[in-house]
Amino acid sequence: MPSTRPGSITRRLILASLTLMPLLLGLTGIAIDRAHTSSLISAEEEQLRLQFFGLLGAIEWQDGNFEMGDRLKEPRFWQFRSGLYAEIKERNGTVVWRSVSSDTLNLPPPKDMPRSGRELFDETKINNKPFFTFHYHAIWETENDNDVPLLFSLYSQQSTLLNERNNFRAQLSLWLGLVLLLSLFISAFILYWGLRPLRELARDLRRLEHGETLKLSTNYPRELRGITDNLNQLLDKEKKQRERYRNTLADLAHSLKTPLAVLKSGSADPAATQDQITRMDNIINYQLKRAVSSGKQQLASKTPIKALIDRLSQSLEKVYRDKSPQFQNQLPNKLALAIDEQDAMELFGNLLDNASKACQGRVRITASEKQHACHVHIDDDGPGMTEDQRQQLLQRGLRGDQYGQGHGLGLAIVRDIIDSYDGEIHFSDSALGGLKITLVLPKR
Numbered sequence: 001m002p003s004t005r006p007g008s009i010t011r012r013l014i015l016a017s018l019t020l021m022p023l024l025l026g027l028t029g030i031a032i033d034r035a036h037t038s039s040l041i042s043a044e045e046e047q048l049r050l051q052f053f054g055l056l057g058a059i060e061w062q063d064g065n066f067e068m069g070d071r072l073k074e075p076r077f078w079q080f081r082s083g084l085y086a087e088i089k090e091r092n093g094t095v096v097w098r099s100v101s102s103d104t105l106n107l108p109p110p111k112d113m114p115r116s117g118r119e120l121f122d123e124t125k126i127n128n129k130p131f132f133t134f135h136y137h138a139i140w141e142t143e144n145d146n147d148v149p150l151l152f153s154l155y156s157q158q159s160t161l162l163n164e165r166n167n168f169r170a171q172l173s174l175w176l177g178l179v180l181l182l183s184l185f186i187s188a189f190i191l192y193w194g195l196r197p198l199r200e201l202a203r204d205l206r207r208l209e210h211g212e213t214l215k216l217s218t219n220y221p222r223e224l225r226g227i228t229d230n231l232n233q234l235l236d237k238e239k240k241q242r243e244r245y246r247n248t249l250a251d252l253a254h255s256l257k258t259p260l261a262v263l264k265s266g267s268a269d270p271a272a273t274q275d276q277i278t279r280m281d282n283i284i285n286y287q288l289k290r291a292v293s294s295g296k297q298q299l300a301s302k303t304p305i306k307a308l309i310d311r312l313s314q315s316l317e318k319v320y321r322d323k324s325p326q327f328q329n330q331l332p333n334k335l336a337l338a339i340d341e342q343d344a345m346e347l348f349g350n351l352l353d354n355a356s357k358a359c360q361g362r363v364r365i366t367a368s369e370k371q372h373a374c375h376v377h378i379d380d381d382g383p384g385m386t387e388d389q390r391q392q393l394l395q396r397g398l399r400g401d402q403y404g405q406g407h408g409l410g411l412a413i414v415r416d417i418i419d420s421y422d423g424e425i426h427f428s429d430s431a432l433g434g435l436k437i438t439l440v441l442p443k444r
Contacts, residue, residue, distance in 0.1 A: 009195060009198065010191060010195055013191050013195075014188065014191065017184060017188075017191075018184070021180060021183055021184060022180060025176050025179060025180050025183075026176075028176070029173065029176050032172060033165075033168070033172060036165070037165055040161050040165060041161070044132050044156060044158075045132070045134070047156070048132060048134035048154050048156055049119070049134065051084070051086070051154055052119075052134060052152055052154055054072065054073070054074060055072065055077075055088075055154070056138070056152070057071065058072035058073075059088075059097075059140075061140070066096045066097050068097055076101060077100065078100045078101065079100070079101055080100065081101060081105075082101040083156065083157035083159065083160075084101060084154070084155070084156055084157070085098075085101050085102035085105065085107060085126075085155040086098070086099045086101075086102070086152070086153065086154045086155070087107055087153050088150055088151070088152055088153075089151045090148065090149065090150060090151075091149045091151070096150065102155070105126060105127070106126075107126065107153065108124050108125075108126065110122065110133065110135040110151075111124075113137065113151070114135055114136065114137045115137060116139055116149065117137065117138070117139070118136070118137055119134065119135065119136045120133075120134070123158075124155070126155065126157075129157060129159070130157075130158040130162075131155045131156060131158060132155070132158060132161075133153065133154065133155055134152075134153070134154040134156075135151060135152065135153050135154075136152045137152075138151075138152060197220055197224055198224070200217070201216070201220065201224060201227075201228065204216050208235075214235070214239075215232045215235050215236070216228045216231055216232050218232075237420075240419065240420055244416055247412070247416065248288075252284065302336035302337060302338050302339075303336060303338075303339050303341045304336050305331055305336065305337055305344065305348075305367075305376070306329060306331040306332065306333055306335055308341070308344055308345065309329050309352070309365055310329055312348055312349050312352050313329060313352065313363075316352055316353060319356070320356050320357075323356070323359075323361065324361065325356050325359055325361055326361060326362050327365070328362065328363070328364040328365065329365050330364065330365060330366045330367075331365055331366070331367050332369075335367055335369070335374065337374060337441050337442065339421055339441060339442075343420075343421075346413060346417060347439075350411065350413055351378050351414060351437055352365075352378065354411070355380040355435075355437075358382035358435065359380035359381050359382045359434060360381045360382060362381045362432060363378065363379070363380050363381075364377075364378075364379045364380075365378055372442065373440050373441065374440075374441055374442075375439070375440055376438070376439040376441065377436060377437070377438050377439075378437045378439075379431065379432045379434065379436045379437075380430060380434040380435055381430070381432040381434050382433070382435065383434065384429060384430070384435050385427070385435050390427040390435075393427065418439065418441070421441060422442065423439060423440050423441045423442065424439070424440035425437065425438070425439055425440075426438040426440075
């Protein structure tokens with residue numbers, strides 16, 4: 001099945017903001033509205049409780065009857081259909097007193113009779129209108145020391161609370177809507193500003209595809225720097241690989257000129273012809289190894305150097321058994337460099353081979369470690385080289401037998417490998433009397 005192409009990050013983030021932000025603000029509005037409504041109901045309950053205490057303080061017992069004197073100051077009790085009603089009943093349901101405001105109204109009894117000394121706050125309906133109710137079951141002690149159980153009931157219309165709640169909801173919706181619009185605008189600006197480096201990266205990649213630039217800019221945030229740095233390393237590695245291929249082909253063509261000239265002359269005997277063919281085969285294999293040199297890799301494992309030098313030294317002792325060179329490998333056992341093993345074999349193999357050709361009998365390998373690099377020194381006790389000869393060692397296109405005694409054919413390869421690892425190579429006089437080669441290679 002064909003894969004679905006993923007949408008843009010900007011579109012995803014905008015859709016997420018448009019979906020989640022209204023939902024979040026809606027939930028916030030619901031929570032605020034519930035808290036506000038709960039606060040209004042609590043305030044209404046407290047107000048009815050205060051009205052009850054005022055009613056209780058205004059009752060007088062005279063001649064076996066309850067009377068409400070002028071001490072009841074709440075004017076709504078005396079105003080007809082004011083929305084605030086009260087009545088006092090005995091346990092048997094006999095009405096002892098009713099407020100003037102509740103005349104002609106049928107006030108419903110409580111759903112559950114509260115126990116003595118207890119209050120009950122509830123809701124009910126009177127003429128299909130919602131009311132809050134407050135009931136208190138009191139025991140009234142008369143002048144004759146008789147206990148009369150009384151049920152105090154107060155009714156408060158909810159219209160005022162409902163109007164206030166509706167006004168609050170309207171204001172809350174208005175302000176949350178404004179906050180939502182402002183938040184969406186700010187989110188859009190933040191998304192545009194925050195994703196700007198990604199758009200710049202996309203533009204740089206298009207410029208790279210069109211050949212308008214050779215590498216990506218390094219002015220990116222920390223989160224993208226790892227990607228851009230790795231891409232630049234890949235581009236640089238690919239560029240160096242192309243250069244290595246071109247140089248290898250040039251060196252191959254140059255190296256094959258002499259054996260081809262011998263074969264074309266037709267004057268060589270069969271043994272000489274076979275020798276030239278063998279030489280050509282060796283040159284081809286040699287240059288192919290150079291072409292596939294891997295170069296530095298960020299995630300490559302480290303290569304132990306001391307054991308590798310020991311293997312190369314043993315092989316060279318057999319090759320130059322007539323000279324019997326002595327290799328003094330003074331490298332630390334734990335020394336390891338961030339270099340491919342095949343590149344290390346090619347690198348140190350060429351340098352030790354040249355040192356074996358140039359030395360009188362001694363080759364010394366030492367190292368000094370720095371913070372991020374390692375300096376590897378190869379000294380020989382040969383005749384050494386002049387400054388001009390040292391400069392020629394790093395020139396491309398010179399044949400090996402033009403480099404001087406023993407130092408030449410592999411040094412161009414050595415330089416290419418060192419350059420691919422951002423390393424350095426230096427030549428100086430050796431304390432042994434010959435040439436000293438210093439390699440600066442990365443430890444990681």
